[in-house]
Amino acid sequence: MTTANAPAPVRRNALAAPLSRVLVYVLLIAAAIVALVPLYVMIVTAFKSMEEIRTGTLLSLPHAFSFEHWWKAWNSACTGLRCEGLKVGFVNSFLITIPSVVLAIAAGAITGYALSFWRVRFANVLFTVMLIGGFFPYQVLIYPLVRITSTIGIFNSLVGVIAIHVVFALPVVTLLFRNYFASIPIDLFKAARVDGAGYWRFFFSILLPMSVPMIAVAGILQVTFIWNDYIVGLVFGGINYAPMTVQLNNIVHSTYGEREYNVEMAATLLTSVIPLLVYFTSGRWFVRGVASGAVKG
């Protein structure tokens, strides 16, 4: 009896405001459809043959699934002068994203640490300047940065792209870490000082292990941001280090002959595979509360 009755109050609550509930669901479903239809069209088109696409049935499922456009997009589609497909860009995007993200997080964590735990001179001024830099629309900075990088000889190189990404990422990563560290009780820092831990010891032995969730959040943000970047890769990477996004654009905008919608769709989906993977697999890292229990009850 008791077990059967137990859930009743919950159910009553759920029915308390049926109208507003229905409304919420209708709105959410509508929003989901609006967001998902383009994705659906992309996926089905990528599997259709050109004949089928020409019939103009945008929303129908493909009659015969074919993977050859995927293979072409990956291996032999023309991206400008070369016809080696997206795989070159895929490798380039990795070469750009991984070092950029690692360096941005390392630098951001260290600056955030210095700004929150150590009384750095002019810390607030430095931080404000950095934030202003971070909120500057970066199209404005492209030309000066081109001049700077070409003067120091890293324009059109992998190092150049990475350096620019790190500089652009630094304000937001620093902000993330500074605020996260500010929430860590100062007593922890004091206890470590009494135990003899200096600047790096406290950072590596105590702070960093506590910061795994924050590192994950910053990592997810930066991986997707840098992977999806177009303009920095286009301007600073030159021909040799064009990331996947730039190559995708070249495929889509190659003008001769008939447009191969299926190849273009497949290429677009391939380009977005990494950010999607990151989103789908990283959820558990967002779990909070790693620091809980160490300080107070």
Add this chain to the structure above:
Amino acid sequence: MTGVQLRDLGIRYGNVEVLKGIDLDIPASEFIVLLGPSGCGKSTLLNAIAGLQDVAEGQILIGGHDMTSVEPKNRGIAMVFQSYALYPRMSVRGNLSFGLKVAKVAKAEIERRVANVAKMLQIEPLLDRKPSELSGGQRQRVAIGRAVVRDAGVFLFDEPLSNLDAQLRSDLRVEIKRLHQRLKSTMIYVTHDQIEAMTLADRIVVMKDRIIQQQGTPDEIYNKPANTFVARFVGSPAMNFLEGVVKGDKAIVDGEAVRIASALSAPLVDGRKVIVGIRPEDLTVQTDQAASGFAAEVDVVEPMGPEKLVWCKRGTIGLSAKTPSSSKVKSGDSIRLGLSEDRLHIFDAETGRRL
């Protein structure tokens, strides 16, 4: 063994002076308690001794050496924090051994010391747990262990028990006292809990308004408070205060004459305004209307177990008294409160200083 001396210590946050002119001589092996209301600068002072807080003026000597600008780790101190401040990603063992590892103590020695301390504090079964898997009391034990393992001459405690429930608090209080008897280190203990102060201290330092109000043994603090602040702050419920005017060897208090001569160190001139203080346990509740003392009416009676607390009203004046639990007084009763004349405390009405 290590004593601690503070010489004319002053501490500022920006332009705000938090402490000034602090002079304190703490002999080796003494258990000294810094007692004071919230915000009076107790933690600040403790942090300064630890080297975690910059000092604006004055000197800190530990073991006879000037440590005013020495790094915390080199001061020969260990500290226990109110918030425990355990390293969250390390096991209990990791927490205990971290300081020793940083100091590059040999592995075998670390193991020996950790094992010793774990045994002393009965935390052996917890050694491989993370702080988040411990109860509040266990966490504070580990925090104390982390201090003990440092083998320091001076222990600093910043309200280590205030996050614990009453039962645990009194258990750990005894444990800390036992620890002191065993280690014989100098201990500086901050609290705003007067029971902790009275039970633990060899000597209590009462602080307020940036300065030390009084220092002395618990007995001196309780029985000879230096001013009305100390008198009110120590003792529960607080001392009763009555305004009076001196007349001969008596004071006229609310129309009644009270002999104060035996409580005074020197006679006072007639007409001087004084505050007469008396602790609740020095007031006797008498139901006999013919008895001498202050007529009053019982407002509220609180049974406390071994005794009852009687809150009385005399016109606009409120008075509290303690009476044995066998007493039958109840709210609304007319009573007479007898004063033990030799237990009075006389303070100057203007300065609040003891006379």
